Amino acid sequence: MALTTNQPVTRDQAKVMNRYDITKRMLTYLHHDEAVIGGIGYSNFDLWAASESPNGRRQQNFYMLGSMGLAVPIALGVALAQPKRKVIALEGDGSILMQLAALGTVAARDQKNLTIVILDNGAYQITGGQKTLTDQGVDIVAVAKASGLEQSAWAADESAFEEMIERAMKEDGPWLIGCRIDTNKPVDTTERDPSRIRDQFMRGMGVKK
Amino acid sequence: MSDGAPERAWYEIVRDVLKQHDVSLIPYVPDNVLRPLIELLEADPFFNAFSVAREEEGLGITAGAWMAGTRAILLMQTSGFATLANQLASLSVPFQIPTMMIVSERGTLGEFNIGQMLVARTMRPVLDCLAIEHHTVTRLDEVEFIFDRSIRQAVATLGPVCFILSPLLTGGKVFAK
Numbered sequence A: 001m002a003l004t005t006n007q008p009v010t011r012d013q014a015k016v017m018n019r020y021d022i023t024k025r026m027l028t029y030l031h032h033d034e035a036v037i038g039g040i041g042y043s044n045f046d047l048w049a050a051s052e053s054p055n056g057r058r059q060q061n062f063y064m065l066g067s068m069g070l071a072v073p074i075a076l077g078v079a080l081a082q083p084k085r086k087v088i089a090l091e092g093d094g095s096i097l098m099q100l101a102a103l104g105t106v107a108a109r110d111q112k113n114l115t116i117v118i119l120d121n122g123a124y125q126i127t128g129g130q131k132t133l134t135d136q137g138v139d140i141v142a143v144a145k146a147s148g149l150e151q152s153a154w155a156a157d158e159s160a161f162e163e164m165i166e167r168a169m170k171e172d173g174p175w176l177i178g179c180r181i182d183t184n185k186p187v188d189t190t191e192r193d194p195s196r197i198r199d200q201f202m203r204g205m206g207v208k209k
Numbered sequence B: 001m002s003d004g005a006p007e008r009a010w011y012e013i014v015r016d017v018l019k020q021h022d023v024s025l026i027p028y029v030p031d032n033v034l035r036p037l038i039e040l041l042e043a044d045p046f047f048n049a050f051s052v053a054r055e056e057e058g059l060g061i062t063a064g065a066w067m068a069g070t071r072a073i074l075l076m077q078t079s080g081f082a083t084l085a086n087q088l089a090s091l092s093v094p095f096q097i098p099t100m101m102i103v104s105e106r107g108t109l110g111e112f113n114i115g116q117m118l119v120a121r122t123m124r125p126v127l128d129c130l131a132i133e134h135h136t137v138t139r140l141d142e143v144e145f146i147f148d149r150s151i152r153q154a155v156a157t158l159g160p161v162c163f164i165l166s167p168l169l170t171g172g173k174v175f176a177k
């Protein structure tokens, strides 16, 4: 089992990290215009915040403004269309709980260029912090494994997360990385301009010039 | 047809038009009426056709594929379409993604299941209130024109399109013990 050979941890043992911090760390391992699909909730807010740079914002990001649960399917569509590009779905626990079968679909397609990062704060944070099922016993990594995503594991801490992402960007997936995160507020708010988001993303994907 | 060429079935025409327009990715949730089309697409190496667990998932896949340069169409039945209002309203329409859909129409012209009949009545109001282009295909001789023109239009205008396959075209599904 590729991801967990060194230090497998359970959800309970995994360190509670910060969403903005690990999103920022994740982006430092992207050197080949990898696509990142940010799910609804605060997942895409911190992706937006972390993608700010002096040269403008990263174009290869897509920010969902609705369609709760579709980060993984959208990422799968991108991955199917561009098998040479690595694609990351950044999804919250509340959101993936709404579309669990998408994990099985990724496994069934054996989508080698796809990585799923689950940001698990045990809450529907953006709607007021109500508990999700992951705070009541559901383990997304275990669900992923049972869905056929063998290369699924919890990140023990920040350095384990970095190791996993680095590996996922080099070797064949599909991968799923579970991250426990705190309930700190996101650093910024995504600009709600859907046609601009789509246009930028298509340029980032080389589909539009 | 008058030139003696064998008449193509509706699903053969659909396959040919999809191919002409390079629509190659086909997520679907199956339906009995769609079976011959699904079988045709799965047998043809040009297409990548596979079942998904929910229509919503299929819509997400087609949206991602479009933005990354691959054309896709989602196949489903009327009850499946009824699960998509939120995804159409919060993804396809505002992001200007030309989501293409084929819906085999249940709920009319001999329906035997009251649930199918009722859910079918929600379909056109949802399409209309989101101003989504839709066509009900009833005759073999109009299949090619409707699909060809509407796929062009969807791509050119970045608007979703829904093809509703009437029992008048497909024969539909009738009660059988």
Ligand SMILES: Cc1ncc(C[n+]2csc(CCOP(=O)(O)OP(=O)(O)O)c2C)c(N)n1
Pocket: A039, A040, A041, A042, A043, A066, A067, A068, A091, A092, A093, A094, A095, A096, A121, A123, A124, A125, A126, A127, A132, B086
């Ligand atoms: C179908 C649907 N149901 C409910 C909502 C309301 N809603 C928006 S975001 C959200 C919570 C998302 O939770 P999670 O993915 O865990 O992200 P977090 O808010 O914790 O960042 C909910 C319930 C919605 N947008 N769509």
